[in-house]
Amino acid sequence: MTKILKPDNAEQVLDAVKWAVSEATPLEIRGRGTKDGFGRPVQAGRVLDLSNLSGISFYDPGELVMTVGPATPMAEIEQALADANQELQFEPMDLGVLYGNASGAGATGSIGGVIAANLSGPRRVKSGAARDHFLGFQAVSGRGEVFKSGGRVMKNVTGFDLSKLMAGSFGTLAVMTEVTLKVLPRPEKTRTVLLMGTDDTTAVGALCDALGSSHEVAGAAHLPADVAARSGVGYVSGAGSAVTAVRIEGPGPSVEHRCNALRGMFGKLGAVEELHSHNSVAFWREVRDAKPFAGDLADRQVWRISVPPTAGPGVGRRLIDALGGEVFYDWGGGLIWFALDPRADAGAGAVRAAIQDCGGHATLIRAAADVRQTVDVFQPQPEPLAELSKRVKGAFDPEGILNPGRMVAGV
Amino acid sequence: MQMPDPDQGVLDRRADIVAAMRAIVPGEGVIADDAMLKAFECDGLMAYRQLPLVVVLPETTAQVSAILKYCHEHGVKIVPRGAGTGLSGGALPLADAITLGLSKFNRVLEIDYPNRCAVVQPGVTNLGITKAVEGDGFYYAPDPSSQIACSIGGNIAENSGGVHCLKYGLTTNNVLGVEMVLMDGTVLRLGGKHLDSGGYDLLGVLTGSEGLLGVITEVTVRILKKPETARAVLLGFNSSEQGGDCVAAIINAGIIPGGIEMMDKPAIHATEEFVHAGYPLDVEALLIVELDGPQVEVDYLIERVGEIAKGEGAVYSRISENEEERAAFWSGRKNAFPAVGRMSPDYICMDGTIPRNKLALVLQRMNEMSAKYGLRVANVFHAGDGNLHPLIMFDANQPGELDKAEEFGADILKLCVEVGGVLTGEHGVGVEKRDLMGEMFTEDDLKQQQRVKCAFDPNHQLNPGKVYPTLHRCAELGRMHISRGQVPFPDIPRF
Numbered sequence: 050m051t052k053i054l055k056p057d058n059a060e061q062v063l064d065a066v067k068w069a070v071s072e073a074t075p076l077e078i079r080g081r082g083t084k085d086g087f088g089r090p091v092q093a094g095r096v097l098d099l100s101n102l103s104g105i106s107f108y109d110p111g112e113l114v115m116t117v118g119p120a121t122p123m124a125e126i127e128q129a130l131a132d133a134n135q136e137l138q139f140e141p142m143d144l145g146v147l148y149g150n151a152s153g154a155g156a157t158g159s160i161g162g163v164i165a166a167n168l169s170g171p172r173r174v175k176s177g178a179a180r181d182h183f184l185g186f187q188a189v190s191g192r193g194e195v196f197k198s199g200g201r202v203m204k205n206v207t208g209f210d211l212s213k214l215m216a217g218s219f220g221t222l223a224v225m226t227e228v229t230l231k232v233l234p235r236p237e238k239t240r241t242v243l244l245m246g247t248d249d250t251t252a253v254g255a256l257c258d259a260l261g262s263s264h265e266v267a268g269a270a271h272l273p274a275d276v277a278a279r280s281g282v283g284y285v286s287g288a289g290s291a292v293t294a295v296r297i298e299g300p301g302p303s304v305e306h307r308c309n310a311l312r313g314m315f316g317k318l319g320a321v322e323e324l325h326s327h328n329s330v331a332f333w334r335e336v337r338d339a340k341p342f343a344g345d346l347a348d349r350q351v352w353r354i355s356v357p358p359t360a361g362p363g364v365g366r367r368l369i370d371a372l373g374g375e376v377f378y379d380w381g382g383g384l385i386w387f388a389l390d391p392r393a394d395a396g397a398g399a400v401r402a403a404i405q406d407c408g409g410h411a412t413l414i415r416a417a418a419d420v421r422q423t424v425d426v427f428q429p430q431p432e433p434l435a436e437l438s439k440r441v442k443g444a445f446d447p448e449g450i451l452n453p454g455r456m457v458a459g460v
Numbered sequence: 461m462q463m464p465d466p467d468q469g470v471l472d473r474r475a476d477i478v479a480a481m482r483a484i485v486p487g488e489g490v491i492a493d494d495a496m497l498k499a500f501e502c503d504g505l506m507a508y509r510q511l512p513l514v515v516v517l518p519e520t521t522a523q524v525s526a527i528l529k530y531c532h533e534h535g536v537k538i539v540p541r542g543a544g545t546g547l548s549g550g551a552l553p554l555a556d557a558i559t560l561g562l563s564k565f566n567r568v569l570e571i572d573y574p575n576r577c578a579v580v581q582p583g584v585t586n587l588g589i590t591k592a593v594e595g596d597g598f599y600y601a602p603d604p605s606s607q608i609a610c611s612i613g614g615n616i617a618e619n620s621g622g623v624h625c626l627k628y629g630l631t632t633n634n635v636l637g638v639e640m641v642l643m644d645g646t647v648l649r650l651g652g653k654h655l656d657s658g659g660y661d662l663l664g665v666l667t668g669s670e671g672l673l674g675v676i677t678e679v680t681v682r683i684l685k686k687p688e689t690a691r692a693v694l695l696g697f698n699s700s701e702q703g704g705d706c707v708a709a710i711i712n713a714g715i716i717p718g719g720i721e722m723m724d725k726p727a728i729h730a731t732e733e734f735v736h737a738g739y740p741l742d743v744e745a746l747l748i749v750e751l752d753g754p755q756v757e758v759d760y761l762i763e764r765v766g767e768i769a770k771g772e773g774a775v776y777s778r779i780s781e782n783e784e785e786r787a788a789f790w791s792g793r794k795n796a797f798p799a800v801g802r803m804s805p806d807y808i809c810m811d812g813t814i815p816r817n818k819l820a821l822v823l824q825r826m827n828e829m830s831a832k833y834g835l836r837v838a839n840v841f842h843a844g845d846g847n848l849h850p851l852i853m854f855d856a857n858q859p860g861e862l863d864k865a866e867e868f869g870a871d872i873l874k875l876c877v878e879v880g881g882v883l884t885g886e887h888g889v890g891v892e893k894r895d896l897m898g899e900m901f902t903e904d905d906l907k908q909q910q911r912v913k914c915a916f917d918p919n920h921q922l923n924p925g926k927v928y929p930t931l932h933r934c935a936e937l938g939r940m941h942i943s944r945g946q947v948p949f950p951d952i953p954r955f
Binding site for chain 1: 572573574575576597598618619621625626629630632633642646647648649650652653654655656657658659660661662663664665667668669670672685686687688708711712713714715716753754756757760761813814815816817842844845846847880881882883884885886887888889893897900901902904905906907908909911912913914915916927938940942
C-alpha cells in the first residue's frame with residue numbers, strides 16, 4: 050500500500066479517516082504541502098493528500114461569499130476575486146516567500162492551509178485574520194464522523210462557532226472538506242505615507258497615534274534601516290534610514306484627504322514621503338510576506354511575535370540584546386518579525402522571556418525540522434489552559450489520528 | 461417548552477446551598493426570598509418564566525470561582541446571567557439551578573488609548589464602554605439595539621451584532637481577551653491586549669456560546685476612533701425586491717456602508733406613527749444607508765449611492781443634511797420594536813439570517829404565512845448582512861394565539877434554513893430556537909458541538925437545557941465505535 054492516501058471527494062476522506070482510526074494509523078493532513086515547515090514535524094504512518102478537493106463551488110460577489118474545496122490554490126481564489134474586483138480582506142501572507150517554495154505565479158499554497166494556520170497580513174489591525182472571515186465548513190473529525198458548522202451568511206450564532214476552533218488548529222481537530230469565506234470589495238485606491246529616520250520607539254508611538262486616529266489606517270509598519278535597505282521599493286531601500294509606513298485605502302478623494310492629514314501628523318517627526326498605488330502594493334506585499342527575511346537571509350531562523358503594540362520596541366530591543374539578529378514591526382508595533390542566526394534552541398528561552406511581562410505569544414515560524422522537533426514552536430500555555438486545549442483536541446480526535454504533535458508534543 | 465427535570469435532591473438541599481452561597485458572597489449578594497427572586501424569573505423572552513433556586517450576585521473573580529467550585533463538587537447547576545436582556549431565553553432560570561448574575565461586575569478597569577483597547581468587567585453595559593471613552597473621541601463598535609441595557613458579558617455570550625457590523629464586525633471581531641472561570645472553578649485568561657493566540661482559539665468558540673462553556677469575569681475589547689462624520693440617506697422602493705437589488709448594487713460597486721437597514725411597509729407605518737421620523741408612507745420598502753468617514757468621503761459616496769439607487773428604481777430619496785436629520789432617520793428604525801409593541805398587545809421578534817438575494821422570496825412566503833395564521837408581521841432587516849427580524853404580532857390573552865405566533869415564527873426560521881440561511885443571527889438559540897436545531901444540523905453536527913461543551917463542562921452543569929435539544933451524557937458522547945480490521949474500505953486501495 051502507498052504511503053499517500055489521495056481521496057477524490059468528501060466521502061473518500063471519511064473512508065480514509067475511518068480506516069486510519071481502525072488501524073490506529075496517524076495521518077498527516079496535507080493540502081498543497083507548502084506549509085510543511087510550519088509547526089512541529091508530524092510523525093504519521095500515512096499522508097492524507099487533499100489536493101483533489103479543489104475548486105470554487107459557489108461564488109456570488111453580491112452576497113460577499115465564496116465556497117471552495119480546502120485544497121483550492123490561493124492563486125486561483127485570488128484570481129477569481131480579482132476578476133470581480135474583490136479580495137480576501139484579511140490579506141493572508143504568502144508563506145512561500147519565507148519558505149522559499151513560492152512558484153512566482155500567484156500566491157503559494159491552498160486556502161485550507163491559510164485557514165488551518167489562521168494567517169493574516171498587515172490589515173490584521175483593521176480587518177482581522179482568517180478566523181474573522183471564515184464563515185463555515187464541512188469536515189471529517191478524528192472520530193471518523195462528518196460534521197459541519199457555521200453557514201454561508203455573515204451573521205450567525207446558531208450553535209457553537211466551531212469555525213473559530215478550526216482556524217489555527219493546523220489540521221489537528223478535523224479534516225476540512227469544504228470551506229466558506231466572507232469576501233469583500235477591493236479598495237479603489239491605496240497609498241502609503243512614509244516617515245523617514247526615526248528610532249523604533251518614536252516610530253511605534255507615531256503608528257499608534259495613526260491607528261488611534263479616525264483615518265482608518267489599513268497597515269502600520271516600521272522597518273529599521275538595515276531591513277528597509279533590502280526593500281525592492283526604491284523609495285524605501287534608498288532612504289538610507291529607518292522607514293515607518295502607514296497605508297491608507299478607499300475612494301480617491303478620501304485617500305487624498307487622509308494622507309494629507311497623516312503627512313501633517315508625521316511631518317513634525319521627520320521627513321515624509323508618499324508611495325502611490327503600484328509601489329504601495331509592492332511594499333505591503335513585502336511586509337506581509339516578511340520578505341526582508343527571505344532571499345539572502347534564508348538560513349536565519351524566524352520568529353513571529355504578537356504583543357500589545359506599545360510593548361513592541363522594548364521587546365525588539367530585548368531580543369537583539371539577548372540574541373543579536375534583526376527585527377521589523379507590523380501591526381503598529383504589535384507584530385514583531387525577528388530573524389536570528391541559527392541556534393539549536395532557536396533562542397526560545399530568551400524570546401519567551403522577552404514577552405513575559407507584556408503578554409503575547411511567540412511562534413517559531415522558520416527553523417530546521419530538528420529544531421522544531423525539540424523547541425516549542427507555539428507559545429507554551431499555562432497548565433490549566435494546556436489541559437483544556439488537550440480536552441478540546443480529544444473532543445474532535447480522541448485517538449490522536451490527525452496531525453499528532455503538529456502543535457504540541459504528544460497532543 | 462420542556463426543560464430538564466429538576467433534581468429533587470438539589471431542591472431538598474436548598475437551605476444548605478443558600479448557606480454555602482452566603483459564606484462565599486456576604487450580605488445582599490445572595491437572594492433567596494421568593495418575592496425578590498421574581499425579578500429574575502425571565503430574561504427578554506418573557507413568555508417563559510421560572511423562579512430560580514437562588515440568585516447569587518458575586519463581586520469578585522475569587523467569589524465566582526468559589527461558587528462554581530462548590531457547585532461542581534455538589535452537583536448544582538448554574539445559569540449565568542448578564543443584564544437579562546437576551547431575547548432567546550438564554551438566561552431563563554431553572555428550578556434547581558443557581559442564577560449567577562454578573563451585574564455587580566460593573567467597573568471599567570483600564571482604558572489604554574495607545575493600544576486602542578479597554579479592559580472592563582462583564583456587567584458593564586455595551587453603551588457604558590463607549591461612554592467611558594467617547595470623551596476622547598473613541599467608541600466600541602458593535603451596537604445592538606439594547607445597547608443602553610445589555611452587558612458586554614452578555615454580548616460575548618450571544619456574539620451580538622447591531623447595525624454597523626458589516627463594516628465593523630460582530631462582537632467576536634472586537635473582543636481581544638477575557639478572564640473566565642470554568643465550571644470546576646479554574647480561572648483562565650484567553651487572549652489579552654495582543655492579537656490572536658498561539659493555541660486553539662478558545663476565545664473564538666467562547667464567543668456566542670450562550671453561557672454554556674464558562675463564566676466571564678473580565679473583558680478586553682478593541683476601541684476605535686469615531687469617524688469624522690456620518691450621513692444617512694433614505695431610499696424608498698415600490699418593491700422589496702428592488703430594495704434588495706439596490707443593496708447588492710451598492711456592494712457590487714465596492715461600497716461597504718457603515719449601516720444599511722431595510723424596513724417593509726408594515727414596519728415603516730408602525731414606526732412613522734410612533735416617532736414621526738419623516739418616512740414616506742407610499743413605498744413598499746425603505747432603505748436607510750449610512751456612510752461614515754471623512755466628510756469628503758461621505759459626500760462622495762452618498763452621491764454615488766443616490767445614483768445607484770436611482771438606477772435601481774428608487775422612487776424616494778432624501779439625504780440627511782445635519783446630525784438632527786440623521787438621528788431622525790434612525791429614530792424610526794431604532795424604535796421599531798416598541799413601535800410594533802404599540803400596535804399589538806404582544807409580539808415576538810424572530811432573528812433568522814438569509815442570503816440577501818433570497819429576501820423577496822422570503823418576504824413573499826412570509827406574507828402567505830401571515831394570511832394562513834391570521835397574524836400580522838412587520839419586518840426590519842439588517843440588509844448588509846442578511847439578518848432578518850420579523851416581528852409577529854399577537855394577543856396572548858386570546859387562547860391559542862401565543863402557540864400560533866410561535867408556530868408562525870418556527871415556520872419563518874425553517875424557511876430561512878431552507879433558502880440557505882440560519883436560525884439565528886444575533887439573538888442566540890437559547891430555549892426559544894432549541895428545538896429547531898435539527899432543522900439546520902444533523903445529529904452528528906450537534907453531538908460534535910456538545911463534545912466541545914464536555915471539554916469545558918463535563919457534567920453539563922452550566923446552563924443545561926439551552927441551545928441543544930437533547931442532552932447526551934459526555935461519557936456517551938465520547939464513546940467511539942471502532943471495529944478494528946473489520947470495517948470494509950473498498951476505496952482505500954484506489955487512492
